[in-house]
Amino acid sequence: MANKPGRAWALLAAATLGGCVRLGPDFQSPRQDWIDHWDSSALAAAGQQRPQADSRQWWAQFDDPLLERLIGIADAQNPNLRIAALRILEARAQLGIARSGRYPQVQQASADAFYLDRNQYDGAPELDSSAWQYGAGFDIGWELDFWGRYSRAIESADASYFAAQANYEDALVLLRAQVAQTYFTLRTAEARLRIARDNARLQQRSLAITERLFRSGNSDELDLQQAKTQYLGTLSTVPELEAQVAQTRNALAVLIGQPPGSLPELAAETGLVPLVDQALLDDVPANLLLRRPDVRAAEWQVAAQSALIGVAETDLYPSISLLGTIGWSASSLDGSPQTASLGAGPSLTWNLFDHGRLRNNVRVQDARLQQLIEAYRDRVRQAAREADDAATGLSKALERERILREAAFSAKRSLTLASAQYREGYSDFQRVLDAQRALFAQQDGYLLARSAALSSLIDLYRALGGGWYSSQPLLDDATREQMSQRTDWGELLNEPPTQANTPMTEQPANTPAAAQAETP
Numbered sequence: 156m157a158n159k160p161g162r163a164w165a166l167l168a169a170a171t172l173g174g175c176v177r178l179g180p181d182f183q184s185p186r187q188d189w190i191d192h193w194d195s196s197a198l199a200a201a202g203q204q205r206p207q208a209d210s211r212q213w214w215a216q217f218d219d220p221l222l223e224r225l226i227g228i229a230d231a232q233n234p235n236l237r238i239a240a241l242r243i244l245e246a247r248a249q250l251g252i253a254r255s256g257r258y259p260q261v262q263q264a265s266a267d268a269f270y271l272d273r274n275q276y277d278g279a280p281e282l283d284s285s286a287w288q289y290g291a292g293f294d295i296g297w298e299l300d301f302w303g304r305y306s307r308a309i310e311s312a313d314a315s316y317f318a319a320q321a322n323y324e325d326a327l328v329l330l331r332a333q334v335a336q337t338y339f340t341l342r343t344a345e346a347r348l349r350i351a352r353d354n355a356r357l358q359q360r361s362l363a364i365t366e367r368l369f370r371s372g373n374s375d376e377l378d379l380q381q382a383k384t385q386y387l388g389t390l391s392t393v394p395e396l397e398a399q400v401a402q403t404r405n406a407l408a409v410l411i412g413q414p415p416g417s418l419p420e421l422a423a424e425t426g427l428v429p430l431v432d433q434a435l436l437d438d439v440p441a442n443l444l445l446r447r448p449d450v451r452a453a454e455w456q457v458a459a460q461s462a463l464i465g466v467a468e469t470d471l472y473p474s475i476s477l478l479g480t481i482g483w484s485a486s487s488l489d490g491s492p493q494t495a496s497l498g499a500g501p502s503l504t505w506n507l508f509d510h511g512r513l514r515n516n517v518r519v520q521d522a523r524l525q526q527l528i529e530a531y532r533d534r535v536r537q538a539a540r541e542a543d544d545a546a547t548g549l550s551k552a553l554e555r556e557r558i559l560r561e562a563a564f565s566a567k568r569s570l571t572l573a574s575a576q577y578r579e580g581y582s583d584f585q586r587v588l589d590a591q592r593a594l595f596a597q598q599d600g601y602l603l604a605r606s607a608a609l610s611s612l613i614d615l616y617r618a619l620g621g622g623w624y625s626s627q628p629l630l631d632d633a634t635r636e637q638m639s640q641r642t643d644w645g646e647l648l649n650e651p652p653t654q655a656n657t658p659m660t661e662q663p664a665n666t667p668a669a670a671q672a673e674t675p
Contacts, residue, residue, distance in 0.1 A: 177303030178472070179465020182458045185528040186445070190535055193441045201546035201615060202434040210437050210621035214335055217429050221420060222338055225411055229334050230327070230627045232412025239319075239326040240629035246312075246319035247647050253312035256305030261296030286491070292482040296502075299475045307465035314462065318455035324623040325448035332617035334410055336610060339428065341403040343606040346426035347599055348396040351389060354595040358386040361574075361587060378584040385588050389595055428605050432553055434546075434615045444538045447620035453531040460524045467517045473505035541618035548611035556604040563601045566594040 214222055230236065267290045300306055362382040368374035405415035436443065444450065479499040485491070506513065570590035576582040616622065628650060630638075635648050 176301060177306055177465060178468040179303070179307055180461055182461045185454065185457050185531045187532055187535070190441055190444065190539075193444070193539060195440060195539075195543045195546060197543050197546040197550060198440050198615075201549045202436045202440075204436045204439070210435075210443070210616065210619065211624040213435070213616040213621040214331065216431055216435060217335075219427075219429070221423070222335060224420075225338060225407070226331050226334050227627075228413070229330055229411040230625050231631065233330050233410065234412060236323070236326050236330055237630075237634070239323040243316070243319045243323055243629060244644075244647060246316040250309070250312040250316050251647075253305070253308045256308055257300070259295050259297040261294060263294045264292070265294075266291040286486050286488040288484070288486050290482070290484040292480065295479045297477045299477065301475050302469040302472050303465055304469035307462045307469070311459045311462035311466065314455045314459035318452045318459065321448045321452035321455060323448075323629075325452060327625055328448055328617055328620055328622045330410075331622040332613050334407070335613050337403060337407045337410055339606065339609045339613075341400065341407060341421070342426055342428050343602055343609075344396060344399045344403055346428055346602050348393065348400060349426050350595070350598045350602065351392045351396055354591070354598070355386065355390045355393065358382070358389055358591055361591065362386045365584065374584070381584070381588055385591060428602065428609065430556070430605055430608065431612055432608075434549070434612055434619075436619065440542065440619070443619040444535060444542065446623075447538050447618075448623050450531070450534055450538055450620075453527070453534045457524065457527045457531055460520065460527050464517060464520045464524060467513070467520045470506065470513045470516065473503050476502040476504075478502050538618060542615065545611050545615035545618050549608060549615055552604060552608035552611050556601065556608055559597060559601040559604045563594070563597040566590065566597040570594050 214226060269288050270285065298304075362379075362385075365374055365378045365382040369376060369379045404418055404421060407421075408415050408418055438446075477499070478501070480496070481498075482496040483493070485493040570587070570593075573582065573586045573590040577584055577587050630648065638644060639648060
């Protein structure tokens, strides 16, 4: 009896020490120094910093209600986005698995009953007796987190959970950029189709005039054939552009999670191609790059792998567990006693002779960590390149747009003058043909230049991580109902807490990531 308090204190001390030692490296930011003062002259020229700008909904800058509606439909129905949301649920469930390591890992209950015929086994009639034998037991085993195996596993699973959230936000960024790009590609194709039809009608009138002049003997056949060639060449672009309009419309329909179809709401105000000359930014470029969801996801992946090194290192040391068992047995024989047993004690296991397997596993995890560090740094460099390229593309596309706008105006004026001079007999028909050809080419080139400027602007917002936020629930009601009927999800189907759109290195110091997530 005297040593029971001492034994209890020993167990309490062991439990207290459990988890105090955490093997493996603590997370170190893989960020390089250059990013803190990175700037881009092209970005400074193409973007305007405004504190009140909301890069989360950059498409509002186009003032197009239909585009906003399409993006809202895509948020709710795009399959890739829904898959990314389901991966958040998967990561939450994985986090729940990791957190279960804080509690006893072995909790096993057993019960048995069997019929015993002593005459059958003993062959002694005077001892003939039959009885039921009953038994029940409960075993428990709790490996103490002495070296931080389970705390590191929780740290890794928690970082993976936040990486899944960042990947979902990255899917939002890409989806919204794709919807806007496809929408304006459709509008550009519609505008080009309208220009082609207008020029074809204009050239058809010229063909009709030359045909009348030829039949009346006032023009030779060369003018007629040249006018016909020009008209048919322009007319041949119409089917190609009609196919492009139909295919782009189908691509947009599938992108927003609908079957290919006409999308009748797109029939209103066809061919409108806006022109916006600057991106509105709410922060300095370096901070915007670090807030990109894919950059944050890469940083969380580094954190998750860093913790796995600690998990691997715990295998190099002994495992300390507390074991306990409770048993009970009884028989249906009259006067037979019931017995109960209770046992408890520590256990130590240590894999001393692994022939380098455990040490090499630590090395494997460390090599994977370094790979992710290099991947993160490359991701940041690529993000900076994408932003600079998009800003350069926007500036140059706008410069080209201004030139082609003047060229299109001049081509239209040239056709007017050439047609007037031809009617008055001051010039031949070839100058009219040249003016018609130049007008079509310049008008089409001007539309392509406007489209390129829009595309570069959208690329710039995407490169800076714009459009990462959504107020839409992760799961729609139908999906949530279907999953809850199939599996008991508990509280996991409820909306998880939203992570701030900040890099991991700007999270509160000394606060484990697990504390920031909702307990499943």
